[in-house]
Amino acid sequence: MADLQGSQSIYEGARRRGTRRDEFVRRLKEQRYRLAGAALLFAALAGAGAMSPPIAFFAFLGLSALLMGEEAQEVKTAASPAELGQRHALPPNGRLGALVVEHLPDPVVLLDKSSRILYANRAAHDLMGHVPAGRPVASALRAPALLSAIQKVQEEGGTLSIDYEMPVPVERHFRAMISELGPETGGELSKELNGLPEASLLIMLHDLTxxxxxxxxxxxxxxxxxxxxxxxxxxxxxxxxxxxxxxxxxxxxxxxxxxxxxxxxxxxxxxxxxxxxxxxxxxREHVPPSGEVDLAALTGDVTDGLGPLAASHGVEINVDVKEGVEPVRGEWDELHQVVQNLTENALKYGRSGKRIDITIAPALNQAGRKMTELAIRDYGPGIPREHIPRLTERFYRVDVAKSRERGGTGLGLAIVKHIVNRHSGTLTIDSHVGEGSTFTVRLPVRAQTRA
The missing domain is CATH 1.10.287.130 (Signal transduction histidine kinase, dimerisation/phosphotransfer (DHp) domain)
Known part of the structure; x- marks a missing residue:
């Protein structure tokens, strides 16, 4: 009520001082910020257990509708209908709550007393497919645990929260809150949502996948x-x-x-x-690097360090730097670890090919942005295609025994992936059994200075 009285006092003060209509409307629209505060308050009360989530939800919708409806009524006295329609169109009383429910990111479904669907918002339709009103909820939400909870609340009343799983078409996990709506609450909500029949049950789903x-x-x-x-x-x-x-x-x-x-x-x-x-x-993955790195010099440093190990296995490392290669934006130590890990992997698992080719060349991404491409190819046994999507997972190995025998921890490619992500780059893996593997990293070049 304090917010509503505040709206009236603003209006009266504006009239007494002869404030222009536009100024009045501007000040009145500032009242909307109080809705944000109200939303936070109700969320806090629900989180602290002082108010159940459905009650908090409907309390916020009610306050929204009252406050915005009051504003709309007051603006009508300060501006002509034409001005209002052209410059300051506000939702009519009761419609704001419907708009909020319709655009919520979580699915919301209203049922009648026989568990037929009265209303489903956009998120619910995205989950269930387009479901016309009047269909039984069992035909749209085919989860036995959820349907049992709905039946229990219909019979016993109250509020029930459950977690359930939908195994097909892909595994997804949800938390469902099912609340009984009394005649007053259900009737009011149904009126706000385009005059539907009286709602008996509210279902709100939250994706936990x-x-x-x-x-x-x-x-x-x-x-x-x-x-x-x-x-x-x-x-x-x-x-x-x-x-x-x-x-x-x-x-x-x-x-x-x-x-x-x-x-x-x-x-x-x-x-x-x-x-x-x-x-x-x-x-630090969310913090973009600010330095500048010469990939050709860095790669030379890595191959110099791995030269004795390569020689001991009879492996030749060839480095080819193409013309027009530019320095990349990045941090030396992290990119050194990328090249080191990829080259060591080529030595560990592709040594039977007796050769490793490292190519550094200019490239463009799909948006036409300049990149520098680093490709490390070995001529070893290659990797079966089914393993490639999981190679950057932590501790994932194609051959556990061989990896441990050769000193692998199962974390090298996971480290490479995270460093490349931090540098706004890409990592691609191409491999054919019997032909070897190629690991390609693309990194943005340093920012260009304008003349």
Missing amino acids: DMRRVEQMRVDFVANASHELKTPLASLSGFIETIQGHAKDDPEAQARFLGIMSEQAARMQRLIEDLLSLSRIEM
Whole structure:
């Protein structure tokens, strides 16, 4: 009521001072900001448990309709109908609530007492397909858990919240809130929504799919990280017990076991370093880099460092820098890690081809923006096509035993993906079994200065 009295006081003050109509309308429209405050207040009350979500929702709609309807009535006294229609068209009383419901991002469905659909907003139609009014809800929302909850609320009343899953056509997870509407609330809401018959039940759905996927990724990550650390730790513990026991007086066995323990400790160190690196990159992924990097010089630095390892496996690394290559916007250390990881992978898994080709060339993206392209190709056994979409997932390996044998942590390509994302670039993978693999990174060139 304070907001409504405020509207009246503004109007009276404007008339007394002879304020121009346009100024009056401008000040009156500022009242809308109070709606935003009201929305936040009702959301806070619902979140704190002081008010149930459906009551908070309808309270906000009611306040919106009253306040905007009052404004519309007052504006009519300050401006002619022509002026109002041309310059300050406002929703008539009661229509604002309908517009809000219709454009909510979450599906909203109203049912009558026999569980037939009276109304579904746009989001609900997107979920269920176009469902005409009067159809049973069971024909549109085919989820047994949801239908059982609807029946329970129809029979017992009250409010019920459940989580349920829709396995087809793709797996999705939802939280449904089903609330009984009393005759007064149901009747008022039906009137606002184009004069529908009296509503008995309100269903509001919230899509939890993304949240569940993130949670599952977190669980998988913790499980994988724990497993990757547990294996070398168990190996170390076993060899320590052996050295302290049966091999206590056997120098040759001790030397062999110590060598294995050193390898396992190095494996744990690589894993921890990659985990820390991935964590740092993810924390800064939203911050664009501001430096400038010469990819040709950086690639030369990487190949110089990996030269002895390549020579030990009889692998030749060739670098071809095309004409017109420009520096890219980026951070040296992170891009060094990208080239290092991709080249090391080529050495680990494509060494049988005895050759690695690295090409750096100018390119354009689909929008015509200048890019620099880095392609690293090996001539090894290649990767089966079904594995390619998952290669950048954490801890995903095509061959787990071979990866561990060659010192892989399963995080290298995940690190590459996040660094490339931070640099507004792209990573593509092309591979054919028996022919080798090509990993291509495209990065935007530095900002061009105008003459």
